Amino acid sequence: MADAFIELDHVEKVFDVRRRTGFLKRERRRVRAVDALSFTVARGEMVGYIGPNGAGKSTTIKMLTGILTPSGGRLRVAGIDPARERTRLAHRIGVVFGQRTTLWWDLPLIDSYRLMHRMYRIPDARYRENLDRLVALLDLGDLLDVPVRQLSLGQRMRGDIAAALLHDPQVLYLDEPTIGLDVVSKTRVRRFLRELNAERGTTVLLTTHDLQDIEQLCSRVMVIDHGRLMYDGPLAGLHEAGESERTLVVDLEREAPPIDAPAPARVVRVEGPRQWLAFPASRSAAPLVAWIAERYPLADLSVREPDIEAVIARMYAERAGRAVR
Ligand SMILES: Nc1ncnc2c1ncn2[C@@H]1O[C@H](COP(=O)(O)OP(=O)(O)OP(=O)(O)O)[C@@H](O)[C@H]1O
Numbered sequence: 001m002a003d004a005f006i007e008l009d010h011v012e013k014v015f016d017v018r019r020r021t022g023f024l025k026r027e028r029r030r031v032r033a034v035d036a037l038s039f040t041v042a043r044g045e046m047v048g049y050i051g052p053n054g055a056g057k058s059t060t061i062k063m064l065t066g067i068l069t070p071s072g073g074r075l076r077v078a079g080i081d082p083a084r085e086r087t088r089l090a091h092r093i094g095v096v097f098g099q100r101t102t103l104w105w106d107l108p109l110i111d112s113y114r115l116m117h118r119m120y121r122i123p124d125a126r127y128r129e130n131l132d133r134l135v136a137l138l139d140l141g142d143l144l145d146v147p148v149r150q151l152s153l154g155q156r157m158r159g160d161i162a163a164a165l166l167h168d169p170q171v172l173y174l175d176e177p178t179i180g181l182d183v184v185s186k187t188r189v190r191r192f193l194r195e196l197n198a199e200r201g202t203t204v205l206l207t208t209h210d211l212q213d214i215e216q217l218c219s220r221v222m223v224i225d226h227g228r229l230m231y232d233g234p235l236a237g238l239h240e241a242g243e244s245e246r247t248l249v250v251d252l253e254r255e256a257p258p259i260d261a262p263a264p265a266r267v268v269r270v271e272g273p274r275q276w277l278a279f280p281a282s283r284s285a286a287p288l289v290a291w292i293a294e295r296y297p298l299a300d301l302s303v304r305e306p307d308i309e310a311v312i313a314r315m316y317a318e319r320a321g322r323a324v325r
Contacts, residue, residue, distance in 0.1 A: 004041065006205070008040070009073055010037070010038055012034055012036060012071045014030050017031050034059050034063070037228065044197070047205055048217070049222050050214065050222070051230075057175075058175065063083070066084075091120060091167060098174075098177050113166060117166065130165070134166065138158040138162050140158060158192075171204070171205070173207075177193075186210075194216075215305075218235065225312065244281040244311040250276075250301045251274050251298070253299045254273055259292060259295075
């Protein structure tokens with residue numbers, strides 16, 4: 001592909017794992033974390049990269065950043081072989097790990113940015129311009145003098161995202177950027193990423209367990225499992241492939257027998273006055289809510305999105321999959 005920015009051609013990563021199986025006894029095992037993985041991502045695309053635990057997502061990202069060397073296949077990011085030219089590539093990429101911070105824990109936030117200014121040799125004018133823009137967009141003004149360890153998770157995440165973007169990377173790898181954040185912080189982070197992508201054309205590869213991250217940010221999603229690409233296409237297609245379901249959680253004013261909802265909705269759990277109804281993710285919850293509200297005394301309700309593991313599990317079960325390369 002001419003405008004491919006990230007290119008993987010039959011990339012593999014095999015780990016040799018030694019395991020103690022008894023006194024003085026060790027077993028050698030080979031783990032194929034990434035298996036003949038091929039895909040391309042065009043410049044400016046925002047792609048969700050999802051899969052169950054241990055699927056090979058982190059291993060892929062580590063190879064894309066040059067931290068790990070592939071055992072086989074061909075890998076290029078912006079035309080660069082990451083494992084061979086890690087330093088040159090570092091100027092083109094930004095990485096945010098939701099669970100870990102790249103910021104200096106004991107220093108005020110601004111000091112981490114000053115250190116990055118030096119580390120990446122960002123020209124002074126560009127550093128100041130980027131810092132001002134990121135501080136405004138991510139609302140970091142009041143936090144710059146606060147030591148990182150005193151920041152809330154949402155504040156730290158915004159601080160980390162700014163740190164990853166100070167040097168104007170062309171591609172941003174995000175690993176669980178909204179994990180543990182409250183609804184307001186999630187919305188803020190997602191809005192920022194949308195704007196970044198629209199205004200700067202930054203290519204984004206996003207790993208997440210939150211389907212709403214994907215829904216709100218990515219027109220394309222890739223599903224990986226056992227190191228292989230299981231699906232590559234729009235999120236809507238994934239829902240179809242896995243016939244995923246959302247759950248309507250209904251709190252009635254008092255206990256009642258399971259709600260006899262019109263198919264395909266059905267009660268999957270009852271606990272006192274609370275009932276859980278599953279319905280296809282492709283349908284609106286509104287008609288079901290209206291149907292229940294007409295017949296039952298409602299105290300409260302909420303809709304839960306399917307989690308990624310459930311979608312993928314169904315995808316396997318149904319095997320109605322499409323576009324498996
Ligand atoms: N350094 C390593 N040595 C040995 N095995 C490893 C190593 N790193 C990863 N693995 C194995 O490779 C497989 C893929 O792991 P990876 O961390 O890439 O999965 P993941 O999709 O990122 O999972 P999670 O969602 O849990 O982060 C797993 O079986 C894991 O145990």
